[in-house]
Amino acid sequence: MDSNSSPSNTIPVVSTLASPLESPPPPALNADADSSSSSARKPITLWPGMYHSPVTDALWEARASIFEELYDPEKDGLPQTEFLTRTPSQSRTTILYRFSSDYSLRELRRIYRDLWNDVRIGKLVEELDALAGFITVKHCSDDDSTTRPLLLVTASVDRIVLKKPISVEVDLKMVGSVIWVGRSSMDIQLEVTQSNEAESSDVSDSVALTANFIFVARDSKTGKASQVNRLCPETELEKFLFEKSEARNKLRRTKRGGDRRELENAEVNRLKTLLAEGRIFSDMPALADRDSILLRDTRLENALICHPQQRNMHGRIFGGFLMHRAFELAFSTAYAFAGLVPCFLEVDHVDFLRPVVIGDFLRMKSCVLYTEVENPEQPLIYVEVVAHVTRPEMRSSEVSNTFYFTFTVRPEAKAIKNGFRIRNVVPATKEEARRVLARMDAEVLKRVDDQESMPQ
Secondary structure (H helix, E strand, O other): OOOOOOOHHHEEOOOOOOOOOOOOOOEEEOOOOOOOOOOOOOOOOHHHOOOOOOOHHHHHHHHHHHHHHHHOOOOOEEOOOOOOOOHHHOOOEEEEEOOOHHHHHHHHOOOEEOOOOOEEEHHHHHHHHHHHHHHHHHHHOOOOOOOOEEEEEEEEEEEEEEEEOOOOOOOOEEEEEEEOOOEEEEEEEEEEEEEOOOOOOOEEEEEEEEEEEEEEEEEEOOEEEOOOOOOOOOHHHHHHHHHHHHHHHHHHHHHHHOOHHHHHOOOHHHHHHHHHHHHHHHOOOHHHHEEEEEEEHHHHEEEEEEOOHEEOOEEEEEEHHHHHHHHHHHHHHHHHHHOOOEEEEEEEEEEEEEOOEOOOOOEEEEEEEEEEOOOOOOOOOEEEEEEEEEEHHHEEOOOOOOEEEEEOOHHHHHHOOOOOOOEOOOOOOOOHHHHHHHHHHHHHHHHHHHHHOOOO
């Protein structure tokens, strides 16, 4: 992605507190913002999501200064009928984390720094979702304050891949733009880059993390799918990304319409093979493979009540917050399973099946689905996290999200433990075995897609 952004599309991030004892200063707006308009704006402390970080604060500030009418829209306004054609560069936005110069930002350990002096991936994922949401607002704006604004929600996360560790000591840049548009859906690609400081004076940025978010537009009054502004890619790279996203969406629709019966018939033998060792654990546990463990014995779970400070501008629970909590549980699951500090590699496709609202009782259940140990230098741990919205009064529980994380083990942790081995995970039921097979097949398809989508 071309990360060149105009000054108006760059959002600097500064810490909101110089020390834990100070009161928050007045919010700092972009240098080009009109100070007279900022005085009439709704105080930042009254906006939703204020438990968040300086990045989210900066995004709320920028969104308010550019799209003031969206915060107090006319409920009976007319829907948008004239649709504009925008370019990826018009929605491209850059976030700057000045970790090297802003000491107080760097030292906000509860937000950014993990125990190993890297950036907390869960927090970064949360802020990626916030930036993607801001980008969709920029793309969908029709510059007409009389039309009612759209309800823009995260439909899915196509993939998040960590390419290298991200240090909390070096400045960070997050850049994203809309790369594909359907009738009511948008694909937003984001990249996190960090400087490579070589011995020479040359300092270049290298991509540390990539992510793709799918947002959909709904009419804020009727709740039905709503058309969005068109997209016209200009550069060769923008055209390549548009075509790649188009092919990915077609493939996803094909998978949904596939013949499930044929798939079930083809996997009978694979199910038997997977379940064979599980039956030994159940029927003859003394003879079970000591290098294996039952899937159910890798499980962890947590629960929370969703509070108002976790909401987005539409009054629903912030999708990035859900991903953050899912990541923390997945990390803990991989840690307890491996016995060594895990290293995050990627999040695979995530569908947001139903919205989570204020007051929901959310239960997250995780397990290790399976492992790959063919490469002893980088064993892979595949963790599933399922989020359930539980309503005790109604005796109901629904799945809202399913997340798939891939971890390995930190090399420095593995080096200090001689004879370290990752155990094989064994399903004990057909339902567990089917979940394992579905994830294995998804990984194979993903690798094939990666090879086919590489530019020639």
